[in-house]
Amino acid sequence: MNDERPADPFDELMRRSLREEADRIEPSDALPEIRVRAHAQRPSRRRPWLVTAGVAAVGTAAAISAFTVFNGSTPTANDGDAVAGPGTTATASGVPKTPPPTVMSAEPSPVPTDAVKTAAPTVHTQPEQTVRNALVPVYWLGTQIGAPKRQATRLYRTWTKVTGHPAEQAVRVMTTRQPEDPDYFSVWRGAAVNSVTRTDDAVTVDFKQLPKARLTADDARVATQQLVYTVQGALKDYQTPVQVTEGGRPVARLFGQVDATEPLGRAQAADVQALVWIDSPSEAQALEPRVTVQGVAAADEAVVNYEAVNLKTKQVQKSFAKTSEGQTFAPYSFQLKLSPGPWEISVYLVSAADGSITNTDSKSVLVK
Template identity: 35%
Template sequence: MDLTSRDEVRGARGLAGGPGRRAALAVAAVLLVAGCGGTTPTEPTAEPPTTSPGASPDESPTAEPTEPSEETTVPAYFMVDTRAGLRLAREHQVATGSDPVAAAVEAMIAGSVDPDYTTSWSPATEVLSVTTTDGSAVVDLSEEARTANVGSEGAALMVQQLVYTVTEAMDDPGATVDLLIEGAPAGELWGAVVWDGAQARTDPLGVRVLVQIDEPLEGATVSSPLTVSGDAAVFEANLTWRVLDASGAEVQSGFTMTAEGQTFAPYEFQVELEPGTWTVVVDEGDPSGGEAGGEPMTDSRTITVE
């Protein structure tokens, strides 16, 4: 029984005690009510927010900013069929990442933007690591790199495809490239070649397409006049070029020269174009008058002029 209940019982018993006792009991009851519930309870106050040491009370924690992926242009080599068989063609691609050499290898495996180029590397292949030092590189690929349906010519060119891609991205044509698969020496590959140590570039005149466009990139949107540049190894440094419209009809033609003949050397020319979609074709010509056999080696880029 609580305190209030006991007082109520006593009061009931003392009613016969008269007015004085009833007044005393009334005063006691008032005091009891005042002590037990006469005030309004205050609301609990929230704990002040905690801050890190040294921070201002009105500062709120913020997430660390995420660094954007670095965007760069990397070179990758692909295969193209020519009058001299399979050859390597270079394509520059926009890639992201902090390691341009690894990004170039990933681009080579993923495939080209230019529909005229191809690759025999399995697209499921992952680049596990690329380690470069002065004059050498070691590329470690996943097990899928062993899968390729090529003959001996294609297998030998796949070796050079990787070597040219890595050394171009290193900006060191004289560097060597070794290949690991899942951390172990590559050894026999594709039933046709053995990668048994560091490999170097072979003579570009024997493995590269003799006419190469570097700029503009395939599918680029450009302004006029259009600048076309690249390198080529052609007779007496002479190159011919054509511009085709969307139907394939020739609308312009001309010629230009490389800096040096019979070896890979740079060239550049400009052409005025109206807004629209155009294909620029550069070729080595045919100084033999058809006696050399096969179609002249060419390269092309399809672009849009604003």
Template identity: 30%
Template sequence: MSVRTRFAVLLSAAICLGALAACGSDRTAEDPTPASGSTQGRAESPELSEPSESAAETVAVPVYFVGDTPQGPRLFREFRQVPADDPASGALALMTSGDALDPDYRTLYPGGSFASVQVDADPMVVELPDESWTTAPDGMSQDDARLAAQQLVYTLQGVAQARSAVAIQLDGAPADLFGLGGELADEPELDVRALVNVTSPEEGATVSGTFTASGVSSSFEATTPWEVRAEDGTVAAKGFATAEGWMDKLYPWETEVDVSDLAPGTYTFAAMTDDPSGGEGHGPTEDTKTITVG
């Protein structure tokens, strides 16, 4: 076993302890909200600051979906434009329908939507559409039910810019969501979120020259490798970003990606966690976005 591998194995125990120690702390300020339809010129506003309005009619908010990782299903985030007069309802409609831009993302909700939502209260309040949502539907495991609840909590906390709990009601009375209880709190992000998440470029973005890629990660020694892959899977460009930290939570990363030498066409931008174990562990977590080089 190499020195790098032995260090990674020993470090995994420290990571677990660090994650437990972080359970009671606030999540770090994360990557800024991207400008709609652009991979550059993002406003410098972290996740827990006020959402930035891109137009009078809409506002950008974080919406959480589910994707597959080596650790199992985890939460991935997209910043989406929703009606400014009721951003919480707009965000939940996207979340429950699974209307993600990235085809790798999905929802754990069975269809339909919440009857109402109130985010200017502590705890925040959501009203179930009917009694069927009080128990887990057929085929939903307990782990999936828990992650579905975290989809809801993380999305509403991002919209409200507050770490409030979420109270579940049915016809105005306390109720359970999928049998999990009537008041839900956020779980530590390293337990429920993907260890790397690309914010920019967005899925389907058109880029040229040099563009700024950004996101969040918790990766070995804060190193977040990235690749630009051609349609046949070959690596056309690669490099790495250095995040602002690692181990205890997700931290922002940002890097410049030069595609000026690439032929116009469709590519995949991939960011991943570093894997010092050489494949002996879970392997790297990855988030990919389809891009067009103009």
């Protein structure tokens, strides 16, 4: 008995149509894209169960219908952490925004760690501001009278007007000019300054050529402070140390004694500075008969002595004045009435022990 039924033309047509439709479907391999996304994202630390659930959902969807899995559609925001990945924000189109690089990134930084550690810090070099007819201090060396062991070298201050870069011009005066006061001198003669620049940590004075003089340790220390005091005084910055270079290169020693490999700080005034100065009048200044003498002194009893001698008539005026404070550098001022002619004005300190002169400064002036 034959149980086969005649073929239904409609059923045969449907089967043929389904086979042809299935043959036209070319599913793409999405595995490489899935792997790239998985490596690009960090594993979820907050909700690990979502990853498992997402994978299970993908498998379930594949079992339900091949048309649904391989429909060529792009992921959307609704795909959740399994697609967008934790730590990112998905846009409305479903494409995750690229997070900024952080130390928490799962991927290593493209910049080698050693390169980051050895990168040189940014140094902000600032040239000096230009001034016009600015009054700046210039320091010189002078002999301290009455020093206990021998005549010691000390710093004496004068004032000069400069135009241009104040510290550079002040150093140029200190290294090239002869001080007006014959009691002062400089061992920096012969040096040639190149530039003065500033950073946050130091003021660099670069020389084309440094002085060749070799000094004793004490004199070299004071001579080095001559530069430091002049530069800092011109800049009105008494804290930032001074770095000395020659042709842009570090200098080992100054005057054969002072280590200059590191920036040089300002020494205590009592260690290097003369204990009495005359700031005004200046050397060889022409004056009216009524003269005001001003300066700075460190006097034990806040007392400075002075003497004015007419170099032509030998007329003498002597007395004393008070500083504003004792046992520290403090200003003093007094007035003289002088006859016309050349005068020498001296201000000095006297030892309380034996009455000898211990420190002095003097100026020769012409009274009109």
